[in-house]
Amino acid sequence: MGTPGTLTNIFLYPIKSCAALEVNEWPLGPQGLLYDRVWMVVNMNGVCLSQKQEPRLCLICPQVHLDTKNLSVNASGMNPIFVPLDGSSEQYQAEPVHQSKV
Numbered sequence: 001m002g003t004p005g006t007l008t009n010i011f012l013y014p015i016k017s018c019a020a021l022e023v024n025e026w027p028l029g030p031q032g033l034l035y036d037r038v039w040m041v042v043n044m045n046g047v048c049l050s051q052k053q054e055p056r057l058c059l060i061c062p063q064v065h066l067d068t069k070n071l072s073v074n075a076s077g078m079n080p081i082f083v084p085l086d087g088s089s090e091q092y093q094a095e096p097v098h099q100s101k102v
Helices: 055-059
Strands: 010-012 021-023 061-065 070-074 081-084
Antiparallel strands (some): 061 070, 070 081
C-alpha cells in the first residue's frame, strides 16, 4: 500500500454550475460536504440551468458564511444576495434578477 495522501484544499459548489468555493477545511453533513450543491439556478419554468445553457453561471460566486449562517451570492456589477442557511423561507423573498433573455 502506498503512502497516504494529504488533503490540502477542498472545492465545493454551493450553487450547481456556479463558481467553486475553495476552503482548507469544511464540516460534513449527512450527505457529504455541508452545503455542497444544495442550491440551483432555475428558469421561469423551474427548470435547472447549467453552464451548457448559460455559460455565464460560472461568474456567480457563492460564499457560505458559517459564522453568520448565510449564503451570499455575488456577481460583478450586481448587489449581493443574502440567503439564510436555516431554511426559513419567511426571512427572504425572491426577486427578479433580470427581465430580459440572456
